[in-house]
Amino acid sequence: xxxxxxxxxxxxMKTLNVIGLIVLLLIxxxxxxxxxxxxxxxxxxxxxxxxxxxLLQYVEHRSFSFAGKGSLKxxxxxxxxxxxxxxxxxxRQVAVKIRATETTAIEGVDFKFGEHxxxxxxxxxxxxxxxxxxxxxxxxxxxxxxxxxxxxxxxxGLSGQLVSRVSFYNFMIKxxxxxxxxxxxxxxxxxxxHEFILNQLGISEINFANGVPEDKEQNIYSGSTLAYFQLxxxxxxxxxxxxxxxxxxxxxxxxxxxxENGVRVVFP
Amino acid sequence: xxxxxxxxxxxxxxxxxVSCYKDKGNYDILPVHEVEIGGPSYNPNNYSxxxxxxLKIDPVYSFVGDTTDLVFKWYLMRQNAKAGDSTIRLxxxxxxxxxxxxxxIGAYTVQLSIEDPINSIVKSRIYGLxxxxxxxxxxxxxxxxxxxxxxxxxxLDNTKPDVYYDVFSTNNTFQLKDATNLTMIQSLANNIYxxxxxxxxxxxxxxxxxxxxxxxxxxxxYDQPAKIAPTAIxxxxxxxxxxxxxxGKIHSTSSPNAPLLYTYQASGDYIAGxxxxxxxxxxxxxxxxxxxxxxNKAAGAVFPxxxxxxxxxxxxxxxxxxxxxxxxxxxxxxxxxxxxxxQLKPIAYCKDRDTGRVYVYKFGFFRSLAIYAESVxxxxxxxxxxxxxxxxxxxxxxxxxxxxxxIYIYDFNNDVSREVxxxxxxxxxxDQMKTNGSQLMAAVNNKSxxxxxxxxxxxxxxxxxxxxxxxxxxGGFGKIVDVEYKYNIVNMMGGAxx
Numbered sequence: 001x002x003x004x005x006x007x008x009x010x011x012x013m014k015t016l017n018v019i020g021l022i023v024l025l026l027i028x029x030x031x032x033x034x035x036x037x038x039x040x041x042x043x044x045x046x047x048x049x050x051x052x053x054x055l056l057q058y059v060e061h062r063s064f065s066f067a068g069k070g071s072l073k074x075x076x077x078x079x080x081x082x083x084x085x086x087x088x089x090x091x092r093q094v095a096v097k098i099r100a101t102e103t104t105a106i107e108g109v110d111f112k113f114g115e116h117x118x119x120x121x122x123x124x125x126x127x128x129x130x131x132x133x134x135x136x137x138x139x140x141x142x143x144x145x146x147x148x149x150x151x152x153x154x155x156x157g158l159s160g161q162l163v164s165r166v167s168f169y170n171f172m173i174k175x176x177x178x179x180x181x182x183x184x185x186x187x188x189x190x191x192x193x194h195e196f197i198l199n200q201l202g203i204s205e206i207n208f209a210n211g212v213p214e215d216k217e218q219n220i221y222s223g224s225t226l227a228y229f230q231l232x233x234x235x236x237x238x239x240x241x242x243x244x245x246x247x248x249x250x251x252x253x254x255x256x257x258x259x260e261n262g263v264r265v266v267f268p
Numbered sequence: 269x270x271x272x273x274x275x276x277x278x279x280x281x282x283x284x285x286v287s288c289y290k291d292k293g294n295y296d297i298l299p300v301h302e303v304e305i306g307g308p309s310y311n312p313n314n315y316s317x318x319x320x321x322x323l324k325i326d327p328v329y330s331f332v333g334d335t336t337d338l339v340f341k342w343y344l345m346r347q348n349a350k351a352g353d354s355t356i357r358l359x360x361x362x363x364x365x366x367x368x369x370x371x372x373i374g375a376y377t378v379q380l381s382i383e384d385p386i387n388s389i390v391k392s393r394i395y396g397l398x399x400x401x402x403x404x405x406x407x408x409x410x411x412x413x414x415x416x417x418x419x420x421x422x423x424l425d426n427t428k429p430d431v432y433y434d435v436f437s438t439n440n441t442f443q444l445k446d447a448t449n450l451t452m453i454q455s456l457a458n459n460i461y462x463x464x465x466x467x468x469x470x471x472x473x474x475x476x477x478x479x480x481x482x483x484x485x486x487x488x489x490y491d492q493p494a495k496i497a498p499t500a501i502x503x504x505x506x507x508x509x510x511x512x513x514x515x516g517k518i519h520s521t522s523s524p525n526a527p528l529l530y531t532y533q534a535s536g537d538y539i540a541g542x543x544x545x546x547x548x549x550x551x552x553x554x555x556x557x558x559x560x561x562x563x564n565k566a567a568g569a570v571f572p573x574x575x576x577x578x579x580x581x582x583x584x585x586x587x588x589x590x591x592x593x594x595x596x597x598x599x600x601x602x603x604x605x606x607x608x609x610x611q612l613k614p615i616a617y618c619k620d621r622d623t624g625r626v627y628v629y630k631f632g633f634f635r636s637l638a639i640y641a642e643s644v645x646x647x648x649x650x651x652x653x654x655x656x657x658x659x660x661x662x663x664x665x666x667x668x669x670x671x672x673x674x675i676y677i678y679d680f681n682n683d684v685s686r687e688v689x690x691x692x693x694x695x696x697x698x699d700q701m702k703t704n705g706s707q708l709m710a711a712v713n714n715k716s717x718x719x720x721x722x723x724x725x726x727x728x729x730x731x732x733x734x735x736x737x738x739x740x741x742x743g744g745f746g747k748i749v750d751v752e753y754k755y756n757i758v759n760m761m762g763g764a765x766x
Contacts, residue, residue: 228490228491232490232491235535238568238569242535
């Protein structure tokens, strides 16, 4: 029994020690000044999320079509980059490498690199790809995939925004929703009408937001946007057909606009 | 050992407790004369006043000492303002605050600080202030001030003397410039309180009913046109039909909800000049081809008006003329219907560019509501062609026009006119007239001073001015550019101004 009481006393004593220590630590800790840290992770660079809808994430794969652009031989495809860190008083090169496994285009044949630089005193810059409109593009889609790599001036930024894939081509694919959804706004499909639409709207594709949110960056449009397109295309085509509006320089069409089946192009 | 540990814990607990105890000290000090501010406790609605009202606060405070030494400072800030906010303004340094409210509507905080400079003790108290809209309804007078800036002044009630000046600049942080027109758009389509559209020579603004900026004119269009030069905007009371004429082209919307978003311009070979917009009907005078045309919203195009064998003039070619008035002689909300097709007679006054002679083109509607060209006559009345302002009556087949300092009525059915009022002053220009059927408004600018006045007349059943005199007159404006009537809620009762 005596031994048992000694064990209990020793246990109580230890508990009191622990409580006392905690109280002293709390008193000491309450007086400690918290240090303020600043970002010191070096300057980092990544591709910019250009989606105007902040809920939508960075789009890694984008495309460009030469279809409907007339005799356009090259196109400067600009991929914006954005900085984490501090701006500098000089232009700084953004280092990129080609991801061979995802790239079907050949540098110097299908595309060239333009400038890829972050200008002085700016936190945004660009990587410029010069896409070349080769004959092969009329039958085959080419893709170039690039990735930001570490360099002397920049480390890699956000991991989800380090790769950009650009596909380019010179043919059109009939949108899958044309007949059952888009025809309400744009009428019956024809290749010439499709080319005219892309040319007038300055977009590379036109798709219907079927069960997904509108995403103009990805050329996916809601019904209300297609309704606006319909009014604009109808008005412009009417005026071009009537000679009220003169075709712009480089307009590849002749008016009145007749499609590949010999039918006059109209919008409902 | 155990005692030592318990002692340590007790000491630590004692330190913790003592740290919360106020040290009263035992020094040789004297009490200072503290300022105490009393009165009502803070409430967001301690004061709820309209713009232009005067805020008066007589603070309750106590101070044992010489009150003449006290320094009073009154600050006004937005309710959500943070310390250091550049919009915080010192609005008074007297003991009693007297401040004329010229701030945008919203919730504010008034802060009083009283400083005893001898002891450097400052006490503060805050009060809630809710600033309400003053000019919910009234005549909006767009005018150019002597310094060439523009503003909107509001005649609140044309039977009372109150004018609320500088409404635009009070409610915005930028100056108005190059404005040409004001148009209120109100409809049951999610816009019962209305939006005010301000046309500029190159651009425009949409203002909320509280006159603060909602959007720039660039946002009126889904596809922004190369040039924003608006000349007319319209929405019917149900919101079903909307039109905007910009840079000679007509646009419509695919949704009636405000703020209106206009679609691409209607196709066709035309330059829209004066227009008659009424419900589903939109007629335009085509300045390019000197013809009357009709806009078909469903087709998104402007078409010639269908010719009829009853036509007494060629709607497709009226000669080298400019039309300066295209309207009817009914309420501005009138639109062709089975109930009014025989009374509704659109008329257009057009002036020959070569001869200066004026012709009145009159239209009619068949029972089917198709339009036909009913008549064309030359206006032979002297001075009509060179008048400075025109407005059609909304109750009679008459047109009011102003020439020099006189107002006349022109009877277009009989090609006769009569003078109805003569201003005593010469050297003035009557630059705008409006009517609601029972009253006539005239905006008068002094040619030498470029200052403007607004006159209101009562008119009788024959269209003449009652008692041959105005019943109210308002001054203090710069050169008047436009006058528009603003309702506080969509007007379903008729009697509207045009």
